[in-house]
Amino acid sequence: MLKVNRPQYNPYDMKKIISILLLTLTLAHVSSAVAQDNKHDDKQTRKERWEKFRQDKHDFFAKTMELTDEQSQQFFPLYEEMEKKCFEAVREVRRETREIMNNKNVSDEKYKAAADRAAALDTRKAEIEREYYTKFCQILTPRQQFLYHRCEHEFQKATINKKHHTAKKDAQRCK
DSSP: OOOOOOOOOOHHHHHHHHHHHOOOOOHHHHHHHHHHHHHHHHHHHHHHHHHHHHHHHHHHHHHHHHHHHHHHHHHHHHHHHHHHHHHHHHHHHHHHHHHHHOOOOHHHHHHHHHHHHHHHHHHHHHHHHHHHHHHHTSSHHHHHHHHHHHHHHHHHHHHHHHHHHHHHHHHHHHO
């Protein structure tokens, strides 16, 4: 008869395996809890960053256009309303684009309709801005109306320069 050499059962090996398994499960549980906390913190900080960005934009516009307090109180709610409508128009086109990209069986008619809506997006945004510009003219002086057109571009440029400057400082700090 053939004798098979079986490894000896060592209770200490089993304890090691169980200990490693428990440690792994504990670490997985803790990292999951931390990840959920970070996700909540990220949402909170994203909202805070958005509010700060919005306030910085308002301050920039108010200073550049030399708005009075009364003008600011009338202008910014309308401006926010206009931005929201433009954002919704963009969001709608993006949503439709995502749906088409995720669907493999799309007809040429759907592609054409989506392409037409995407091409018309700038026109739609311009229509919204024109509608609100007429409202802004009732609040702003002719000089402020002129400055308003520059504000958006200047604010974007200032924001990009600020981010670029901050990124450079961060890169230098890491060296």
